[in-house]
Amino acid sequence: MVIPDLGRASRPAVGADAGPRVEPGSFRDPANQVFHAGGEVLRALDETAAAHWRALAGSTFFPSLVAAGKVCGTEELPPGAARQLLAADRLGGAEPWPAWAAVLRHERIPFVSHPYEWSYAMLRDAALLHLEILRTALPAGFTTKDGSAYNLQWRGSQPVFIDVGSFTPLREGEPWAGYRQFCQTLLYPLLLGAHLGLDFQPWLRARIDGIEADQMSALLRGLRRLSPGVLTHVHLHRSVQRRNADRSTADVRAQLRDAGYTRQMALATVRGMEKLVRRLDHRPAASHWVDYQRTCGYSGADRAGKERFVTAALTGAQRSRLVLDLGANDGHYSRLAARHADYVVAVEQDPAVVDRLYRTLRAAEERRVLPLVLDLVDPSPGGGWRGVERASFAARTGADTVLALALVHHLAIGRNVPLPEVVACLAGYAAPGGRLVVEFVHPDDPMALRLLANKPEGIFPDYRRDTFEALLDGYGSVDDRLELPSGTRTLYRVTLGG
The missing domain is CATH 3.40.50.150 (Vaccinia Virus protein VP39)
Known part of the structure; x- marks a missing residue:
């Protein structure tokens, strides 16, 4: 895969030094650690993540998304170049540097922003891109294991998906693992504006994990329960969460497989969410x-x-x-x-x-x-x-x-x-x-x-x-x-x- 430039002419991170430095926002997935080194943005992968990446890079859908600018430019570094950029025995006095199976280099986004700094239309366009990418990945046998708004950034007015490590092979009969995150950080903030006329920014800034279904359910009662998306993605979602609170994720997935949940059903769900998000709008009051x-x-x-x-x-x-x-x-x-x-x-x-x-x-x-x-x-x-x-x-x-x-x-x-x-x-x-x-x-x-x-x-x-x-x-x-x-x-x- 040829990635033009990878943004190397863009401004390095403020205060970045030549040595490897872990990106603080990437620690939650130890298989996909993001580093800054020598002005580059790198992603180090363990054996499983490296195998997933190589399958992804060899697919037909992923290079097309990159070429269209919808996913950030990414290339795998030769082992020698990776060792040179990550030439350190220790990271800030922590544990010894792991032996990674592969190292990717990403294009540098010109300026990192957070979802609570976006406008309503920006958040909606980010949500639509997230769903488009998932809809494109599912027929090719891939899904995304995350659904967070933080997986997206911007090139000016163009949203771009940055969490390449989120792609994973789809296991038949399993639901989208990122659904809850998507609701909490993208769909629910959009519902706040569309159905209640509220600005979502203070809500997202207050909690990094977004808005819980319990909170939305308390706000969207009475006739508002009939507003688009509310019954299915708020009240039903809340009921399912409560009903399965004492069950493991593996048990819930097994139950869905036994019930005949298919890839086609997952794809229909994503298309339905796309249709819903396109209908949502909120024009903030003039000031x-x-x-x-x-x-x-x-x-x-x-x-x-x-x-x-x-x-x-x-x-x-x-x-x-x-x-x-x-x-x-x-x-x-x-x-x-x-x-x-x-x-x-x-x-x-x-x-x-x-x-x-x-x-x-x-x-x-x-x-x-x-x-x-x-x-x-x-x-x-x-x-x-x-x-x-x-x-x-x-x-x-x-x-x-x-x-x-x-x-x-x-x-x-x-x-x-x-x-x-x-x-x-x-x-x-x-x-x-x-x-x-x-x-x-x-x-x-x-x-x-x-x-x-x-x-x-x-x-x-x-x-x-x-x-x-x-x-x-x-x-x-x-x-x-x-x-x-x-x-x-x-x-x-x-x-x-x-």
Whole structure:
């Protein structure tokens, strides 16, 4: 199987060293350990997993999924290359390095995100890809042993399945082992939005394993029991779980085989779930932020000057591999940055705004802009086992260029974050020696005055331009600045210290 490039030109993981390092999110499957070594993403397989991989690579369906970009690019390394990349007797003082049967190299995903950072349409498209892959695998005699939303990542607006180790030969008469995970991390969050109008992000962020059937059953009672998917995948699923709580998984599988459960029945179930997921939709309620670019009060001259300044900042130095656009709103500057950078992560706190942006990017088949739902005042923390199984947002950043346009006043005045903390946060999201392009809205700007009107008088005495500039000087050198024609907003380009 020929995998072009495998993304080796993409940005290495922040803080990765040349030695092997276990991916904290892969420890739950000891047969499929993922490592980072020498800037590569590797998967080490035991004897059984290696045999499954070679059967998978020799199948007709798997290479087609890879070629279509639906599964991440993967190749098996020659033994010599694998030994060189994993040349270590010990891993962080742990047990001796095992003798793996095979080592795979995966393409590097430009930026790792978590399902609770996705919009509704993103989660639905991820669920549909998961089901499509399973539907394609079943006739070829394969299934997936997991159904987690964490098995998917993004190339811009394109979802991609990354857990190659999840594929396993299908044993006739056995149900899909990943069904419960799929419900908890994909289907139930979608039902929350479609049937209850609730944003799923806080629910997924609260529990790494997703939403339990008991929780969904309590929410979807009365007439809501008749909503699409609820009786079968919530209430019936809950009853089956309770009825079999004292039985082993092997006993349940044997019972299904004895009852005549077949591959065709499994395939029909997957097709039914696909049909259900396609029907589900949730358009988050419109908010002030949806029309912010139209209502924020920029003149035509201000907009033109701002675009020229940002473009010059992105083109006047080495090309950025990763741009982080904080407070991206409708993604105007994210898309501008994508013309001059390898990849852009567009961060916005409002799920409705991100969902609209994602649908726009998807329609344009944009592969270099990833929109994410994230509140900078409460960003994604580390989660899962020991708080590192899912890396925090701060641990995943390290951008060559950070854009913070029309953002500082919302954090400092709107959210009461002290100005020194705001600047420290923005600078901290950049890689050493990176660039910060930031806009300061003066206290006498109409938007700042609107925010100040809701605050006690005199609460922000240090929110001043001279204070802001002194703070920037503390993190690097201000290489360029522009006062917009309105006279109440100033843009800065800062090269941050190493």
